[in-house]
Amino acid sequence: MLDIQHVTFRYKKQNILEDINFSVKTGEHVSIIGESGSGKSTLLKLLYGTYDLNKGHIYWKDEEILGPKFNLITGPDYMKYVAQEFDLMPVISVSENIGAFLSNFYPEEKQERIKELLEVVELTPFSKTKVKELSGGQKQRVALARAIAKQPEVILLDEPFSHIDNFKKQSLRRNLFKYLKKKNITCIVATHDKDDVLSYSDKMIVLHDAKIIANNTPQYLYNNPENKLVASFFGEFNEIDGEMVYANQLKVVEKSDVIAVVKQSYYKGHYFLIEAEWNEEKVFFEHPEKLNLNQKVNLLIKK
Ligand code: ADP
Ligand code: MG
DSSP: OEEEEEEEEESSSSEEEEEEEEEEOTTOEEEEEOSTTSSHHHHHHHHTTOSOOSEEEEEETTEEOOOTTTOSSSSOTTEEEEOSSOOOOTTSBHHHHHTTTSOTTOHHHHHHHHHHHHHHTTOGGGTTSBGGGSOHHHHHHHHHHHHHTTOOSEEEEESTTTTSOHHHHHHHHHHHHHHHHHTTOEEEEEOSOHHHHTTTOSEEEEEETTEEEEEEOHHHHHHOOOSHHHHHHHSOEEEETTEEEEGGGEEEESSOSEEEEEEEEEEOSSSEEEEEEETTEEEEEEESSOOOTTOEEEEEEOO
16 A cells, blocks of 8 residues: 655745645555646655655555655656656667566567557557657657556556547557556556546545645545535536536526526537526536527526
């Protein structure tokens, strides 16, 4: 189990993280969310032992993860970290990059393993291509494959699909998270994307103002978004009488006391997102059809 106890960290004067506490069980998947600059990347770097903590401790099982003051080489060998800026070897091939840390004593096993990893990240056709000839998204996939090559016990992923296009993202996400679960690899992902979280994370941690403001299952936090930050992560929402109401929970009905005036319809594929005005405030709701400007609608919350 990964155990984070009373961690405080600052680069300069201001605390970036303050008294952070949480734990992650072996094989569990946890996502770290929060606005840009909230300290997600910093937290992953601390878990990897990149910096010395100002306060607190981090343990994996019974071993303390220590920063550079106490440790010459950054990163314990049971852990892999895939940074937002991945560093690969540009002039050698995809396969060679993926296999860079695999032993040459077992050439057949090594080739088998590389083949399996190429399939996980869907790069089999590019196995012989030099990394410098790849797109940003393809490079990110090589970095992911290389990180899981030696089957770490813990993997830290910083926005792992940020460079990957939507065509590939869905299947890559399924492949990678399925693979990590199958191998019981503990996984911590910093992300902006609810699709990384909803189907794949056991727990979701929300960072704000240097603190953890929520730590629960994605299902729980989706159903009980206590504040705007959590609600906005999941989608368009309204704050009605201090309660967070998602746009899809506000329905047009025959009769109600809430009469709103339509201002805009946004096409979203299988529905329209409607922006309307009620009591001089904006309300958002989902509707199967486009609605006309200044049309009046009766709204009701239906959870
Ligand atoms: P996130 O990943 O959530 O966007 P970061 O962890 O990258 O946030 O950054 C958190 C805060 O720490 C930001 O205010 C950022 O400017 C600052 N920061 C990040 N890296 C450094 C650094 N190496 N030196 C000084 N400040 C930093
Ligand atoms: Mg970041």
